Amino acid sequence: MKIAIASGKGGTGKTTVATNLALAASDEGMDVAYMDCDVEEPNGALFLKPEFDDEMPVEVSVPEIDDAKCVGCGKCGEICQFNAIAVMLKKVFLFPELCHGCAGCWLVCPTGAIAEARRATGRLEMGSAGKIKFIHGLLNVGEAMSPPVIRGVKSHAPQCDLLIIDSPPGTSCPVIESVRGADYVILVTEPTPFGLNDLKLAIDMIKALKLTFGVVINRADAGDLKTREYCREFGIEILAEIPDDRRVAVAYSRGDTAYHSIPEYRDIFNSLLERIVIVVDKRCVSADRRQK
Numbered sequence: 001m002k003i004a005i006a007s008g009k010g011g012t013g014k015t016t017v018a019t020n021l022a023l024a025a026s027d028e029g030m031d032v033a034y035m036d037c038d039v040e041e042p043n044g045a046l047f048l049k050p051e052f053d054d055e056m057p058v059e060v061s062v063p064e065i066d067d068a069k070c071v072g073c074g075k076c077g078e079i080c081q082f083n084a085i086a087v088m089l090k091k092v093f094l095f096p097e098l099c100h101g102c103a104g105c106w107l108v109c110p111t112g113a114i115a116e117a118r119r120a121t122g123r124l125e126m127g128s129a130g131k132i133k134f135i136h137g138l139l140n141v142g143e144a145m146s147p148p149v150i151r152g153v154k155s156h157a158p159q160c161d162l163l164i165i166d167s168p169p170g171t172s173c174p175v176i177e178s179v180r181g182a183d184y185v186i187l188v189t190e191p192t193p194f195g196l197n198d199l200k201l202a203i204d205m206i207k208a209l210k211l212t213f214g215v216v217i218n219r220a221d222a223g224d225l226k227t228r229e230y231c232r233e234f235g236i237e238i239l240a241e242i243p244d245d246r247r248v249a250v251a252y253s254r255g256d257t258a259y260h261s262i263p264e265y266r267d268i269f270n271s272l273l274e275r276i277v278i279v280v281d282k283r284c285v286s287a288d289r290r291q292k
């Protein structure tokens with residue numbers, strides 16, 4: 001079962017939900033893997049405190065120009081849709097950080113002056129946090145494109161009962177890359193006008209991807225009722241409400257989890273886990289029936 005945790009905006013408590021859910025599932029005896037796909041700012045490790053035993057670079061394809069073979073025809077610059085290569089006064093200028101590795105330039109070059117080279121844009125670290133298998137991706141400083149690193153994390157997903165994907169915030173390409181293929185998406189939000197606005201954007205994205213989702217309201221008693229009303233009106237399931245609790249913030253600031261530091265939070269995350277397992281199982285049963 002693959003569960004992605006996402007949110008329309010940063011700072012809503014996405015990693016809090018993801019890490020605490022991983023701990024709850026592990027304590028239930030499930031074989032759990034936690035994959036931090038928030039590769040620009042992976043902070044799941046601050047709370048789960050994994051020990052790493054393996055790492056590897058994430059590389060992307062980039063052109064390498066052989067000036068001796070280049071005749072300055074400009075075809076590489078014309079085909080590049082990402083402004084990663086330009087030809088001026090018959091000289092080729094390359095901007096590797098904009099390159100999407102599409103291969104267009106080396107396929108179009110009439111003289112074979114462009115070869116495919118590899119460039120590291122980030123790295124993966126793998127290990128374990130107790131019984132939880134842990135993997136996160138780290139985008140190199142200054143790199144603009146996180147999807148290759150996210151794909152790197154996802155391609156190393158271990159076999160397990162429950163895969164928890166901590167997605168980046170927002171609704172753009174990196175989030176889409178993270179949640180793609182998930183059995184279920186948990187959207188974490190706050191009951192504020194900004195939170196609701198970003199939740200609606202996230203819901204539009206998840207619906208466009210045809211994924212099933214539910215909502216967790218964090219700091220549930222700190223805002224207004226509009227998020228609950230919206231969910232009720234559109235038949236969106238609220239999976240859990242997490243109170244606005246100073247003790248959670250204090251635990252967080254120490255790198256502790258609510259699950260480990262505040263006894264009653266075990267019930268919140270155990271119930272959330274139970275709810276998700278029921279919803280995903282039900283969905284799988286109806287999908288099986290549809291196929292028969």
Ligand code: SF4
Pocket residue numbers: 062063079080081082083084085098099100101102103104105106
């Ligand atoms: S590989 Fe594609 S994106 Fe990169 S420079 Fe060549 S044409 Fe542009």
Ligand code: SF4
Pocket residue numbers: 065069070071072073074075076077087092108109110111112113114
């Ligand atoms: S397509 Fe090849 S030959 Fe033409 S400018 Fe680019 S690198 Fe030079």
